[in-house]
Amino acid sequence: MKRILVVVIVLFTAIITMAYLYFSRLNTERENNDNDLHAAVNNSAVILSFQNDKSILDILKSQPLFSEIIGEENYNQMVSLKNHLLNVPAINSIIDQQGIYISLVPAENRKIDLLYTTQINQEATITQLLAALKSSKALLQEEKAITRITLTDSSVFYFGVKDNLLLLSSSDKPIRDVIAAKFEKNNEFVEYIKLNSRLSKTSLAELYINFAKLPVLLKSVIPGKLTGELSILNNQNSFASLVYNYSKDKVLLTGTTKANDANNYYQLFAKLAPQKITITNILPINTANYSVFTIDNYANWKPLLDKWLLTQKTDEAIENTTEKINQKYHLDLAQVFPKYFKDQIITFQLSTTERLGAINLSNGDKTDQLLLELSTEYNEEIRLFREETLLYAYFGEPFKKFKRPYYTIIDNYLVFANNASTIQSFLNSYKNNRLLINDKGYSYTINLLPNTACISFFVDLPHSTDIFRKNSFSTYYKHMISENGLKNYSSFTYQLNGDNGKFQTNMLINKNQQIITDSLAINIDSLIIAP
Template sequence: MKKIVISIVLLLVAIIAMAYLYFSNLNADRNTSDISLHAATANSAFVFSFQNDKTVLDLLKSQELFKNMLGPDKYKQLSAIKTQLMSMPLINQATDQEYVYISFLADQKNAINFLVSTQINSQLNGGQILQAIQKSGIQTDTLQGIFKLSLPDSTLCYLGIKENLVLLSNAAAPIADLLKKPLAKQNNDFANYIRANSRFAKNSLAQLYINFNKVPVLLQAVIHQKLTGELQVFHQQNAFAALNYSYSNKNILFTGSTDIQANNYYQLFANTTPQKVTITNILPENTANYTVYGINNYQSWRKELQSWFLNKKEAQVLSRELQNISNKYHLNTDDIFPKYFDNQLITFQLSTAEKLGAINLKNGDKTAQLLLDLSEDYNENIKRFKEPDLLYAYFGQPFMNFKAPYYVILDNYLVFANQPATLQNFLSTYENNKLLIGTEAYINASNQLPDNSSICFYLDKKNALNLLKSNLRSEYYQYTTDEKGLKKYNSLTYQLSGDHGKFQTNILIHKQTPTLEKDSLAL
């Protein structure tokens, strides 16, 4: 479930991503002290920033990505604001050399609203802006200090002006909330992070910044349930990301870096060398999502894991459990997994909602022998751990919910699940070569990104549809299958590669390759 929600968040990124593009030809140049940055980052998990020398409107006309990602309603609203309001000569002049931000926020009714933030340069003032709008024939009504604008095509939007700050939104509430705050006086870590990373984005088409601390608020608007159980992890993701948009008429690709704070499990991989991912070769063709982790030096990595356990106040308990197991069975558990684990672990979920995990091994036969005393037979191939938390003690968070799972060892992989039937189905697909790596969608998406990573999330939309349907609110699920929405997109990949304490990051939303009609192949 956690991986599904991560993927949902990344799909939201894609939806939000295209909003900036229609505004990118609004001239702007970063002012490091601008109040509009504080407004954009005050409540939002996602912020887009646009440079004044990038004109992408012609590029957008050559592809359908914009409408697909935004949806027809948001597309119409932003288009109307852009063409009927923001392109007015005086407004364009007023925002000349100022930066424009677009952020998205969830409200109490589970709707996601957009907010456009910019500021007026010293040559003009808010009164002149409002006067120009009224003279243009746009109907203007005042609602407690906020202006309701009725554009010529009947589109409604809201305008807020405070000193040199200008805010535009499809709803009044986001503006009202911000106008009450002393934005310039707030210590905003997210805004500071954006300033620090903006210097690396001068030559990019646009930038997306993510504040993972505020992602739970968006999740509550999108999914049915509360952030409990596996979803509780989103309350602890103290992380920021800075990503650059790369143009493609087929896919959506963001590249950049992610900073994850200490005491986060993912931070254990920030100093690891990215590994070539091969463990995915065993996944069934109906895999809905997976998360794979690469560890180049387990002994070194385990020291970081022990620190993570100490922070969670679990180190002593787990140490006692391992010692009790060693005493009970007259063996040393450190002679098993630390010695014979190779370099990759994975958790994956099937279209049936079944969950499995796996690690690759240096010597599967030797590992099987060493696990004999710790295991009981279910059948000839499948065994079960007698003692709980063995996998969690050696690998941490991904295997937290596999207490004493059933397992099978084949071809130097240890694969496990909480139900034996799940493993029997896995063995059947594996033996019949019905694997994810043989599907066209997976092959095409994999070819777009590097083979090496430290952490990699993957979602196959076709296989995940039932899972999405059961977890997403109906309006968001319908959008994933709508011709005007995400129907043509078949997978999402989120790669993190350790880089001296940070992560080099790739996010790919892959569009399905059109199937050629038989007649089109004829000469």
């Protein structure tokens, strides 16, 4: 009996010991796996991730769009890095099958640096990595904890290590920043990526976006503050995790977007049922961009809006204004917009930079009659609101800049702008059927995505050329109009569908269909780090 007891104790101890060692190793591996993520998100709002696996990257080799989107200079850097350094067998074997993160990091002189982050395999050591680097034909020069690498084609990169991480960039600052950084144990963005990533399971590549840091990155592209349609990115505390879907003629990513701020306006739509978008049918042919919001049941949505107005500290002013208007004009505003609004609101900007807004109505004639006392006549078709903030009071943030606009009601749509000439321009386009919906390229694009959404953002790139020229630094404008850049691209779409507090997301960057994409194909397998 004693012998049996001893054997049981020994076995039990062995099991406990093995379990401890196993889970200790798991925890160590998990910590190591997190290190590359922490490094990748440090000072970066946008991160691209893929696995260093030839079988995965081979699938991408006919993708013709990669170099055009990231820019020829950045693409050439990546090719040079692979061909002259990372393709060295001794180096590649140390990082084979590891995840690779490419982070966009804001830099000085209106530039954006690329930071490459990966881990070395468990069987390898930093010493082996350094030895492999020295055995290559690259010229190495030590510079205060990092190494300056001059490749055989004269390209210059900087190399650094932190724990088990390999860091590479064409600039030394992103690497020094990562080495000096103390990683937070509970970084919200890292935890979000870990929870949503499918990189090692089903996806070829993934894109992660931290919208809170995006304005800092965009300062390298756009001078001054984010204004106009881009102002929605200010104080936008949201994360996105998007999976790349293979295509030869477009970039399509799908995944989730999560608004972290409970007071975010978009949260008002996070639990709504998506609606079919039809209000875009009224847009003029020269529309540069638009933002659509759908509301399936206004009566249920209005209390959410009221709570949001409370967080913006505009609720009391709106309530007082509404009461004064009701008394002054002997109206009940609750019987106007809440009663006759249908289900969609939109703001849009024309290529001329003019901005407009619109809502669809269940009964345009009745709404027109009710608004007569609240407005003055400009001409037979256009009127001007007498009072301010009416549209903001009933629909919120998108209409904040339309304080006392001119408006017209036509075919059950109320369309408004801050200038009468803008409304007249809209009417001319609408009556003469010069509409965006008649553009074949636009029709093709919108048919690539579901026609239902809670929120949809769209940018027509050709119509936005002049706007971008006036609001971006010359380097990025030149990339937009370059044949080797974005000239042959038609549009950008970001579509959100409510899903119990988060958003199912589609992001589409589409190319002009008349372009023969095969002639622009790039050899993306030149980026593959293969043994």
